[in-house]
Amino acid sequence: xxxxxxxxxxxxxxxxxxxxxxxxxxxxxxxxxxxxxxxxxxxxxxxxxxxxxxxxxxxxx
Numbered sequence: 401x402x403x404x405x406x407x408x409x410x411x412x413x414x415x416x417x418x419x420x421x422x423x424x425x426x427x428x429x430x431x432x433x434x435x436x437x438x439x440x441x442x443x444x445x446x447x448x449x450x451x452x453x454x455x456x457x458x459x460x461x
Contacts, residue, residue, distance in 0.1 A: 401454050401455065401458045404454040404457065404458055405450045405451050405453075405454035406450075408449075408450040408453050408454050409446055409447065409450035412446040412449050412450050412453070413442070413443045413446035413450070415446075416442035416443070416445050416446045416449065417438075417439040417440075417442030417443045417446070418442070419442060420438040420439060420441050420442035420445075421435055421438050421439050421442070423438065424437075424438035
């Protein structure tokens with residue numbers, strides 16, 4: 401299940417980080433510090449997201 405979660409994280413991490421960066425830019429936070437913080441929050445949120453998606457796809461093991 402770890403391999404599947406790693407592959408899902410590669411997709412979900414970039415997607416959630418991009419969403420958070422766009423949300424920061426749309427909110428008017430357009431300095432480098434805010435953009436990096438938003439990207440880090442998105443990448444961090446992708447960890448449990450990838451785990452739960454992999455668990456749902458792989459089944460109970």
